[in-house]
Amino acid sequence: MLIRKPADISSSEITSKADYLNRRTFITGVAAAGAAALAAERIKHWTDTGSARAAEKLQTVKSPLSLKGETPTSFEDITHYNNFYEFGTDKGDPARNAGAMHTRPWTVQVTGQVKQKKTFDIDTLMKLKPMEERIYRFRCVEAWSMVIPWDGYPLSEFIKQCDPLPKAKYVQFLSLADQKQMPELHQSGISFPYSEGLRMDEAMHPLTLLTFGLYGETLPNQDGAPVRVIVPWKYGFKSAKSIVRVHFTDRQPDTTWNMMASNEYGFYSNVNPNVDHPRWSQKTERRIGAPLFKQRQPTLMFNGYGDQVASLYKGMDLRKYF
Amino acid sequence: MSNRLVIVLKVLVHLACLAPFLILTWKTGHDLTHPGAVALLGPDPTAALSHGTGFAALRILIISLAITPVRRLSKHLGWLIRFRRMLGLYAFFYACVHLLVYLKLYANFDWPTLVDDLSRRRYIIAGFSAWLLLLPLALTSTKWSIRKLGKRWQVLHRLVYVAAILAIIHYWWIVKTGVLDPVKITITLVVILLARPVWSLIDAKRRQRRMAEV
Numbered sequence: 001m002l003i004r005k006p007a008d009i010s011s012s013e014i015t016s017k018a019d020y021l022n023r024r025t026f027i028t029g030v031a032a033a034g035a036a037a038l039a040a041e042r043i044k045h046w047t048d049t050g051s052a053r054a055a056e057k058l059q060t061v062k063s064p065l066s067l068k069g070e071t072p073t074s075f076e077d078i079t080h081y082n083n084f085y086e087f088g089t090d091k092g093d094p095a096r097n098a099g100a101m102h103t104r105p106w107t108v109q110v111t112g113q114v115k116q117k118k119t120f121d122i123d124t125l126m127k128l129k130p131m132e133e134r135i136y137r138f139r140c141v142e143a144w145s146m147v148i149p150w151d152g153y154p155l156s157e158f159i160k161q162c163d164p165l166p167k168a169k170y171v172q173f174l175s176l177a178d179q180k181q182m183p184e185l186h187q188s189g190i191s192f193p194y195s196e197g198l199r200m201d202e203a204m205h206p207l208t209l210l211t212f213g214l215y216g217e218t219l220p221n222q223d224g225a226p227v228r229v230i231v232p233w234k235y236g237f238k239s240a241k242s243i244v245r246v247h248f249t250d251r252q253p254d255t256t257w258n259m260m261a262s263n264e265y266g267f268y269s270n271v272n273p274n275v276d277h278p279r280w281s282q283k284t285e286r287r288i289g290a291p292l293f294k295q296r297q298p299t300l301m302f303n304g305y306g307d308q309v310a311s312l313y314k315g316m317d318l319r320k321y322f
Numbered sequence: 323m324s325n326r327l328v329i330v331l332k333v334l335v336h337l338a339c340l341a342p343f344l345i346l347t348w349k350t351g352h353d354l355t356h357p358g359a360v361a362l363l364g365p366d367p368t369a370a371l372s373h374g375t376g377f378a379a380l381r382i383l384i385i386s387l388a389i390t391p392v393r394r395l396s397k398h399l400g401w402l403i404r405f406r407r408m409l410g411l412y413a414f415f416y417a418c419v420h421l422l423v424y425l426k427l428y429a430n431f432d433w434p435t436l437v438d439d440l441s442r443r444r445y446i447i448a449g450f451s452a453w454l455l456l457l458p459l460a461l462t463s464t465k466w467s468i469r470k471l472g473k474r475w476q477v478l479h480r481l482v483y484v485a486a487i488l489a490i491i492h493y494w495w496i497v498k499t500g501v502l503d504p505v506k507i508t509i510t511l512v513v514i515l516l517a518r519p520v521w522s523l524i525d526a527k528r529r530q531r532r533m534a535e536v
Contacts, residue, residue: 076360076365077365080365081364081365081366085500085501089501089502089503090503091365091366142498144366144369187502188500188501188502189499189500189501189502190500260499260500261499261500264499276442279443279444279445279495279496280443280445280496281435281438281439281443286366286368286369288365288366289361289365291353291354291357291367292350292353292354292363292367292368292371292427293427295366295367295368295427296368296427296428296430
């Protein structure tokens with residue numbers, strides 16, 4: 001056994017006096033590095049979109065219909081605070097689980113009262129019209145809100161390509177429902193495929209956007225890739241995600257939340273601070289990503305789009321048709 | 323179970339019960355002092371605080387209710403009773419913080435909003451009633467009260483079951499129809515509530531058998 005004598009310890013191994021005196025700083029430094037590593041882990045979690053397909057840049061032009069003077073919600077929050085119950089009911093579930101959804105190949109079927117049934121390939125659909133960036137408010141029925149820079153073109157442009165018959169008064173959107181890609185599909189008490197719908201004049205309104213991206217890139221899966229609609233004056237659940245079929249009909253279509261609880265979720269579901277959800281108030285909302293004491297803010301009639309859309313509902317009792 | 327071990331366990335239980343509060347307080351402090359940094363409370367801090375405190379209150383309350391039936395599993399578990407009061411008080415503590423979060427971040431201490439909520443919103447009525455029922459229980463949790471109230475103390479403290487049921491109803495009424503998140507904790511409470519009559523039945527059977535043997 002070799003027993004080292006003091007002389008064996010080379011001077012380079014000896015902690016310098018300066019380092020010895022700075023040992024507390026060193027320990028603080030190590031602790032800080034540990035904290036930084038934890039923070040990095042957290043940031044990685046927030047930026048990991050879990051998307052199976054890499055995001056692609058989109059060519060867009062700015063739109064005069066965009067919101068002015070409001071800061072968009074961060075990309076991280078828009079992509080990690082989602083309701084997409086096919087992937088689980090926790091707000092973080094879609095970001096965790098939606099990566100399993102394949103968005104290519106993808107087609108959108110056009111059925112119902114149209115001159116001729118059609119099927120659009122997603123890549124054809126994306127090139128149908130030039131895309132615009134539309135910065136819109138997004139208000140969830142659960143009383144939280146965001147500001148989101150969406151990318152897409154007016155839904156009306158797509159509907160024109162579908163050649164609906166004059167008797168078609170409503171348009172229904174059906175989302176993907178595939179147990180293989182959506183393992184949480186039957187974990188909630190909701191029946192899928194998710195169905196939403198609009199009256200034809202709402203669908204044709206220039207604000208209604210057929211949406212393919214956000215922040216200038218193709219949609220992350222959890223935000224409804226590869227194609228969804230955005231109806232900015234309605235509660236978020238009206239804006240169907242990951243659409244596989246567009247169906248034209250003369251009757252008001254059955255829509256998922258309306259079928260679940262018609263007293264809580266009306267077919268119209270226009271944002272309206274004066275009509276409460278039966279269980280909670282809709283007067284105010286919590287802005288996502290805002291500091292704690294600045295989150296709460298008043299909800300605006302038609303989510304602030306009243307000037308453009310109030311005429312659609314002229315003469316209607318909005319308490320009855322909520 | 324030695325006294326010493328119970329004391330060690332008590333320290334651990336205190337730490338476990340305080341952990342959610344300390345973590346939420348630390349996160350809130352961090353986020354308020356570091357605007358612009360990644361928010362530790364997440365994208366919806368209001369919801370993070372109300373859900374965090376609500377879950378803590380509900381879970382600790384349910385655990386405190388489990389003590390009595392669990393004790394009856396074995397005569398060696400009698401010492402568990404020494405944890406019941408502290409768990410109950412922690413549940414009440416979180417219920418208070420939960421209520422404060424609502425008062426500030428949801429109602430902003432606005433009187434008309436409070437009156438409106440308390441008169442019309444059933445989930446708020448259920449939640450507030452649960453808190454209201456826990457209040458006298460917390461106030462009469464001292465040894466002195468137990469002595470003073472005697473038999474009536476036990477009757478009074480059965481209110482905790484009503485409070486727990488109201489808290490579960492409060493939870494169901496705030497989630498959207500079709501969201502089944504409250505299922506697990508509801509089943510847990512049902513099992514705990516059923517344990518009482520089931521144990522009594524088993525005891526009665528045993529007594530009968532003993533009588534028959536004699």
